[in-house]
Amino acid sequence: MEFVILAVVIAVVLFGALGGLLISSRRKKPLPPAPPTTPDITAPPAEPHVGDEAETPRDEERRTIEEVDLPEGAAPVALEEPPTIEAPPIEIPEPTAGRLIRLRARLSRSQNALGKGLLTLLSREHLDDETWEEIEDTLLTADVGVQPTQELVDRLRERVKVLGTRTPDDLRGLLREELLTLVGPGMDRTVRTEPEASKPGIVMVVGVNGTGKTTTTGKLARVLVADGRTVVLGAADTFRAAAADQLQTWGERVGAYTVRGPEGGDPASVAFDAVKEGKEMGYDVVLIDTAGRLHTKTGLMDELGKVKRVVEKHAPLDEVLLVLDATTGQNGLVQARVFAEVVDITGIVLTKLDGTAKGGIVVAVQRELGVPVKLVGLGEGADDLAPFEPEAFVDALIGD
Structure with missing residues (x-):
């Protein structure tokens, strides 16, 4: 019995010793050798860390720009100047006489x-x-x-x-x-732009959409410049997006100064500023282009009356020109009546007179309003707006 116990103890001791040897041999197994290191030419150089010393001492004397050698063949860099935008040349309008x-x-x-x-x-x-x-x-x-x-x-x-x-x-x-x-050869057809008291003369241009009102205002500026006058254009038609741009283009062609406001702004404010600028700059004439009013819109017509009242806070209006399309015939007379009720019309501009055989509208509209036709438009050209001359007009009616 004792012999059996002894044998079991010896077997346990031998088994433990063999296990320890196996474990120790695993722990001491050498690691595989590291692969040979080659420099990576693509990797960026290591950045210096805080505390690293600079290669060049800070107290080293610095070189001036004259002592620095530039690479051979290097030319000084020339700064390109921005292109200059030339203003369009100012046109010389055709004389209005005759x-x-x-x-x-x-x-x-x-x-x-x-x-x-x-x-x-x-x-x-x-x-x-x-x-x-x-x-x-x-x-x-x-x-x-x-x-x-x-x-x-x-x-x-x-x-x-x-x-x-x-x-x-x-x-x-x-x-x-x-x-x-x-x-009516005896009617005074002078466009009054020379006030007796002080400059500038103030002219307001009114009319419905489609009569060529803004174009007529621009052409009238050319007529005045051709007669040696200086002109300020007031772009008070703020409801039509292209109206102010169109008027400014007309002004730039002859050197007229344009006052404009934001799209959809107050027309009366623009008209007021135009007259103010004209007085401060000493210009001869201020032309105010108003929005094309439908004569059936009572509110809009009332606003046109407001523009007139605001302008007259600076000075009285010298002219209120109503632009009518000669091709509209009797409908133009209806428009004329309504405008005459809102503002005191002093003269009529008939456009598109060359495109109709109904020249009698000159007689009818004068008789309707009791004011003369002062200007007529005879084409699309820049200088096709002419002072109305009864003799020349009647001669054209009768023909040779």
Whole structure:
């Protein structure tokens, strides 16, 4: 029994000793050798850490810029100057004296249908009632208006009866006299831009959308510059996005100064500032372009009256020009009436007069408002706005 116990103890001791040897042999197993290290030429150099000494002592004498050698062939760097934007050259507008006479041929091409029609009718051998009715219809079709037409026909009938013989030259002279009387040669058609008290003269331009109001304002600036005046343009049409840009472009062409405000801003404020600038700079004329008002919109028309009142806080208006499209005929007269109720119209500008045979609108609108046509637009050119001259206009109506 003792022998068995002894044998078990010896076996346990031997087993423990063998386990210890195995464990110690595992712990002492050598690690595999590290791979040979090669310098990495792509890696960036190590950055210095705080506390590392600089390679060059701080107290080393520094070199001046003259002592530093530049690489051979290196040229000094030249700084490029920003490109200069040249202002567009200022144009010299065509003189206004006799401008309508020079444009007479263009006007007569579309207007002399009235004169030719009347001369043809008056040249008939027998002027019966039916012929005189045709003459009335011709005048009404040309937008002369009912009352002026009746007056003209009555005078023609009387003079033809007294005249007796009717040669072509006699008829032409007779018709010219009567048409000239109807147009009104004695009316003052001067665009008043020279106030008696002090500069500047103030002109407000009004009219509905589509009549060419902003373009007319720009062309009027050219007319004034051609006559030796200095001009400030007030872009008070703040509701149409392109209106201020368009007006400023017109001004830049002839050297006029433009005052404008933010889009959708107060038109009266812009007009006020334009007059103020004109007075401070000593300019001759201030032209104020207002927004194109629909004559059916009462609120907008009231605002136009506000612009007028605000401007007159600086000085009284010298001119209020109403721009009308000659092609609109009787509808233009309706517009004229409404504008005349809001602001005191002092003159009329008829645009697109070259594109219609209805030259009688000159007579009708003057009779309606009691104010003269002062300017007429005869085309799309920059200098196609002309002072209205009754003689030249009637001659264009009758033709050669």
